[in-house]
Amino acid sequence: MLQPRGDERRGPAPVDDLIGRFAGSVRAWPGRIALSGADESFTYAALDRWSDAVAELLHARGVRRGDRVLLRMEPDVGAVAAVLGILKCGAAYVPVDVRHPLSRREFIARDSEARALVGSWGEEPLPTRLGTVVGPADVAAARTASARSSRPPAGPGPEDTAYIIYTSGTTGLPKGVPIKHRHVHALLDSASRVFRFTARDRWLLFHSLAFDFSVWEMWGALGTGAELVVLPQWAARSPERCLELIRGRGITVLNQTPTAFAALAEAASRGETDLPDLRYVVFGGEKLSPPTLRAWAKRYGLAQPRLVNGYGITETTVFTTFHEVTEEDLAGDASVIGEPLHGFVARVVDEDGQEAAPGDIGELWLAGPQVAEGYLNRPDLTAQKFPAVAEGAAGTPVRYYRSGDLVSRSADGSLVYDGRADLQVKLRGYRIELSDVETAVRRHDAVLDAVVTVHEFKPSDFRLVCAYTSREDLPAVESHELRRHIKQLLPSYMQPARYLSLAGMPRTVNGKVDRAAVARVWTEEIPRA
Known part of the structure; x- marks a missing residue:
């Protein structure tokens, strides 16, 4: 393993809550850069003051320890300060992606019993229970707040909930997973036994706050005195520009779903980008197929950056196992996830x-x-x-x-x-119940039946596809109509990429839908590239 130099691993003694960890980093490295965006950066001392001001604002508006606060902000430096501010109040943040449809937002607000909102709700009327609203402008203004007038009550303890992330649900409704501070502390403690992270690292905040990979990215950095670099919008949708950012900002720790990395690796194979600072690429969120890494490994090797397959689940706090990819792995097809963390x-x-x-x-x-x-x-x-x-x-x-x-x-x-083992799949880091998507498609009046499967369009390019049958007593529904219908019901990552109208749904001798037959139809319709 790569060894740290000098005292760069020096830091505070571990504590069981996240704010205590952050406070330790502030004490140990007040002048280090903690957070940076497209054109601004904040030291640990400055980020501490900013998040204190956000916490004071929330406390003044009634947020107390144990409350749940909905967080809906664009992924930027303000969102990170908001997370810290919420936690400093002893409250839990409930992230909602800005792309989630209204129905999902409303359900999460109701089910979580959130009493406040940090960010913006959108153009629709705000749910009445969200009586406290701290907008993005309020968060931004807090960075220049004057000296604090009063401290909010003591922050969280290890048994307090840090966040609640909602995953897809088996009944057609999302399900909330409350994660306590001590759960994240256990993750960071276990990770320190297999990784050699240091205060000199630069982590890229690549993922949505509504995806728990972001928990790992935020606290892997802020818990070790490292720098957290927020992915700017100009680099978010272009693998080439993302590579440019990784090199230009000296990113040392990159976390990726295999799907996202496949596009990044393809861009790297077309260009001449060297990545001298990158030390780790950590995979999670979905199955890692070793053949997709061969071109990358041929170009960059396996010594630096090291490639780590980290199997993880929201219910077990981001990561569960550790496996460093080897040449033996690349020669085979098995997806080795390794050994459980400590x-x-x-x-x-x-x-x-x-x-x-x-x-x-x-x-x-x-x-x-x-x-x-x-x-x-x-x-x-x-x-x-x-x-x-x-x-x-x-x-x-x-x-x-x-x-x-x-x-x-x-x-x-x-x-x-x-x-x-069931109809739950993992795509781009999200766990999706195929039955949820099918239920949403069937809600269209003209749809009789629907089967959603995963189709591999080309190596590591997995997408949802939907085969459906129409009611005979109504005009046949077209694909573009279903797209509009589903867009109103499901977040983008749950929306099928293709729709296929069938005269009849294949069934087994027992009368059940024959999913294997439906998958074969798609293979004939769209052969794998």
């Missing part, structure tokens, strides 16, 4: 509920200090997905999370990812 217990459970033999496929069950305590307002689903298992001679109950992911153990004990 403190995790990983079980591979077969259909009979027994431990699967090495090489056999089973469902991955996880227990440890990063595992959430359940879903918000979903006791039945919590009981199903977070079972307590009596273990040891004393029969002490241990809470596991049933991931729904299928894995196996290789000969050396490493975990290998084999796919999903």
